[in-house]
Amino acid sequence: MITISILGSGKVAHHLILEFLEHDDIKLQQVYSRNPNKVKNLVSDNQIISDISELKPADIFIIAVSDDAIEEVSSSIPLKNAFIVHTSGTKPMDSIMNTTRKGVFYMLQTFSIDKEVDFSQIPYCIEANNPTDFLLLEKLALAFSEKVYKISSVQRQSIHLAAVFVNNFTNHLFKLGEDICKENMVPFDILKPLILETANKVQTLSPKEAQTGPAARNDQGTIDRHLEALNDPIKKEIYQLITNSIQNN
Amino acid sequence: MITISILGSGKVAHHLILEFLEHDDIKLQQVYSRNPNKVKNLVSDNQIISDISELKPADIFIIAVSDDAIEEVSSSIPLKNAFIVHTSGTKPMDSIMNTTRKGVFYMLQTFSIDKEVDFSQIPYCIEANNPTDFLLLEKLALAFSEKVYKISSVQRQSIHLAAVFVNNFTNHLFKLGEDICKENMVPFDILKPLILETANKVQTLSPKEAQTGPAARNDQGTIDRHLEALNDPIKKEIYQLITNSIQNN
Numbered sequence: 001m002i003t004i005s006i007l008g009s010g011k012v013a014h015h016l017i018l019e020f021l022e023h024d025d026i027k028l029q030q031v032y033s034r035n036p037n038k039v040k041n042l043v044s045d046n047q048i049i050s051d052i053s054e055l056k057p058a059d060i061f062i063i064a065v066s067d068d069a070i071e072e073v074s075s076s077i078p079l080k081n082a083f084i085v086h087t088s089g090t091k092p093m094d095s096i097m098n099t100t101r102k103g104v105f106y107m108l109q110t111f112s113i114d115k116e117v118d119f120s121q122i123p124y125c126i127e128a129n130n131p132t133d134f135l136l137l138e139k140l141a142l143a144f145s146e147k148v149y150k151i152s153s154v155q156r157q158s159i160h161l162a163a164v165f166v167n168n169f170t171n172h173l174f175k176l177g178e179d180i181c182k183e184n185m186v187p188f189d190i191l192k193p194l195i196l197e198t199a200n201k202v203q204t205l206s207p208k209e210a211q212t213g214p215a216a217r218n219d220q221g222t223i224d225r226h227l228e229a230l231n232d233p234i235k236k237e238i239y240q241l242i243t244n245s246i247q248n249n
Numbered sequence: 250m251i252t253i254s255i256l257g258s259g260k261v262a263h264h265l266i267l268e269f270l271e272h273d274d275i276k277l278q279q280v281y282s283r284n285p286n287k288v289k290n291l292v293s294d295n296q297i298i299s300d301i302s303e304l305k306p307a308d309i310f311i312i313a314v315s316d317d318a319i320e321e322v323s324s325s326i327p328l329k330n331a332f333i334v335h336t337s338g339t340k341p342m343d344s345i346m347n348t349t350r351k352g353v354f355y356m357l358q359t360f361s362i363d364k365e366v367d368f369s370q371i372p373y374c375i376e377a378n379n380p381t382d383f384l385l386l387e388k389l390a391l392a393f394s395e396k397v398y399k400i401s402s403v404q405r406q407s408i409h410l411a412a413v414f415v416n417n418f419t420n421h422l423f424k425l426g427e428d429i430c431k432e433n434m435v436p437f438d439i440l441k442p443l444i445l446e447t448a449n450k451v452q453t454l455s456p457k458e459a460q461t462g463p464a465a466r467n468d469q470g471t472i473d474r475h476l477e478a479l480n481d482p483i484k485k486e487i488y489q490l491i492t493n494s495i496q497n498n
Contacts, residue, residue, distance in 0.1 A: 067471070090471055108443055110461055115450060123439045149439060158433035159440075161475050162426035165484075166440050167447045168462030169491045170419045175456035175498060177415035184407035190372045190398060191408075191415050192452055194357055198416045199448035201364060203441055207424035212359055213417030222316070222339055226410050234494045241490060242418045245483045249424065 002026050002140055005055060007073050008064035009033035011111040012087050016064060017042045019119045023143055029058045052076045059136060060085060062105060063096070070095045083133050089160030092153040093127055103128035103137050106156055110167050119144040125151035125159060176235055208249070215246035251275050251389055254304060256322050257313035258282035260360040261336050265313060266291045268368045272392055278307045301325045308385060309334060311354060312345070319344045332382050338409030341402040342376050352377035352386050355405055359416050368393040374400035374408060425484055457498070464495035 004026060006013050013031070017039065020028040028047065031039050032055060036048045049055065055077060063073050063086045070086045075097040077084060084096050085103035096102040106125040111117060124141035126148060128134035134150075141148040151159065174195060178188045201210040214222040223243055230236040253275060255262050262280070266288065269277040277296065280288050281304060285297045298304065304326060312322050312335045319335045324346040326333060333345050334352035345351040355374040360366060373390035375397060377383035383399075390397040400408065423444060427437045450459040463471040472492055479485040 067468070090474065108439060110443060110446055110450065110459075112450065112454065112459065112461070115454065117446075121442045121446075123442060125439070147439075147442070149436075151435070155433050155435050157474075157478065158429055159435055161478055162429040162435075162440060163443055164462055164475060164488075165422045165429070166426040166444050168460070168464060168495070169487075170422050170444075170447050171451065171456055171459050171461075172464075172491055172495050172498075173414045173419050173422070174451050175460065176494075177411040178456050180407055180411040180414070184404050186400070186404050186408055186411075187398075188455075190357060190374070190396075191411060193370045193372060193396070194359060194412055195415050195419075195448045195451060197359055197366075197370075198419050199444045201359065201361065202420065202423050202444060205361065205364065206437075207420055207427055210359075210361065210420050211417070211424065212361075212420075213413055215417060215421075219316070225339065225406075226413060229406065229410055234490070234497065238418075238490055238494060239413075241483070241487055242421055245425075245487060246417070246421050248483065249421075 002060065002136070002143075003029045003058045004060050004062060004140075005030040005032065005058040006062050006064060007032045007052075007077075008062075009035060009038040010064060010066070011113055012107070013039070013064040014042070014113055015111050015117050015119075016062065016087075019117075019144065025143060026140070029056060030054075053078050055079060057082070059083065060103075060140065062087060067091050071097050074098055083128075083136070085128070085137065089125075089163065090157055092157075093129060094153075101128075101130065101133050103133055104151075104153070104156065105137060105141070106151070106159075108159060108163060121145070121147075123147040123149060125149050125156050127151060127153060127156070176238070179232075179235075211246065211249075213246075215243040218247065251309065251385070251392075252278045252307045253309050253311060253389075254279040254281065254307040255311050255313060256281045256301075256326075257311075258284060258287040259313065259315070260362055261356070262288070262313040263291070263362055264360050264366050264368075265311065265336075268366075268393065274392060275389070278305060279303075302327050304328060306331070308332065309352075309354075309389065311336060316340050320346050323347055332377075332385070334377070334386065338374075338412065339406055341406075342378060343402075350377075350379065350382050352382055353400075353402070353405065354386060354390070355400070355408075357408060357412060370394070370396075372396040372398060374398050374405050376400060376402060376405070425487070428481075428484075460495065460498075462495075464492040467496065 061084045083101040085105045104127040107122045109122045126137045181188045269275045310333045332350040334354045353376040358371045375386045430437045
């Protein structure tokens with residue numbers, strides 16, 4: 001049995017709480033939130049605290065707050081020698097204050113409150129500054145998934161940057177595709193199977209092997225017609241820049 | 250029973266042939282290719298012709314060749330009043346020559362020779378210049394899938410443009426993410442579940458609802474660190490431009 005307390009009530013905290021409640025070998029001890037209303041439909045009232053001084057001992061304290069609040073929240077934990085981890089993709093492990101037992105439990109996935117997450121499909125990037133704590137964190141991650149990676153703070157920052165490209169930026173391209181559909185009275189639904197297949201393809205092919213389209217085949221006629229059809233200057237600039245980047249690869 | 254002949258032997262022709270062979274109510278009559286070797290492992294020798302004058306009558310002739318060859322190939326079909334369709338996302342229906350019975354059978358999906366395609370998940374964008382032919386084309390599409398859309402040539406061009414954004418450009422962002430992983434000795438595998446979930450999310454949420462990341466939450470500190478970490482000027486420019494575009498939405 002691993003006892004865990006969560007500090008935070010945002011999207012990551014929300015899904016962690018839901019997942020921990022599913023596991024008999026994990027005991028969710030307390031949830032600390034400045035805004036207890038956000039979690040009171042998830043856990044019983046006596047598990048929720050809004051005063052951090054009420055924290056009881058636990059095996060792992062998981063800080064799932066915005067990056068900029070990690071130092072402050074970890075500094076406020078009133079327990080000596082607690083094992084404290086954060087869930088940030090960008091902050092170094094050393095942004096955790098007030099303890100020598102530090103770690104990172106970064107789940108490389110995109111979370112929305114309204115969308116269920118399959119924890120068995122998440123890669124866990126873990127790090128700890130002592131071997132015993134590392135093993136404990138690894139045990140926790142392995143309770144969910146086999147995709148557990150020992151990742152340094154420097155590597156994690158690069159993964160987070162790569163994730164911005166493949167997730168945030170990709171999602172924005174979906175938005176631009178949706179705009180173009182709307183302007184032409186075409187349902188966005190028509191693009192959804194293509195979007196899924198695009199993601200499916202690189203599960204087995206490399207992105208280079210999977211690349212198709214006018215840029216990849218140097219079809220300048222189609223590229224010119226597309227640029228002409230785009231009225232929005234930002235869409236036009238994105239089209240030109242990514243086309244160049246594909247052609248330089 | 251619908252009898253069909255295919256003109257072409259590229260990726261789209263390849264997958265169409267494989268799919269037609271699965272359907273008892275579709276008879277694949279002939280395949281015309283200048284390079285018969287490309288299809289001889291798919292169909293029997295007596296179905297393959299490399300001389301277009303050997304074409305026999307069929308209900309539908311599907312031209313699945315490169316966009317620029319559609320006019321020439323349709324002009325060479327020696328049969329009077331044949332129903333000829335092309336499969337291009339960009340070319341107007343009127344690029345078909347030498348017949349008054351024209352149509353388009355555009356499958357909005359990305360095809361690779363080595364990757365099986367689920368035809369039941371493809372949206373079919375169909376168009377024909379007379380109602381009887383339209384019904385025949387619709388019957389063919391409905392044999393594969395329920396996702397059948399009546400789409401004009403102008404709409405189809407906009408769909409193709411949107412598809413470049415959500416498929417070709419997205420795939421290139423996967424390539425850039427892979428580059429960043431490689432530079433930091435992180436396996437690209439670690440990004441694959443995120444890539445799948447990014448595509449899954451917009452099956453039920455709108456891209457706007459699904460948008461997360463430093464640009465969406467105006468986290469300038471992370472944006473600055475990411476820009477600093479990017480050495481490649483094209484990646485830096487893409488990062489800056491898409492970040493701006495997200496923030497303008």
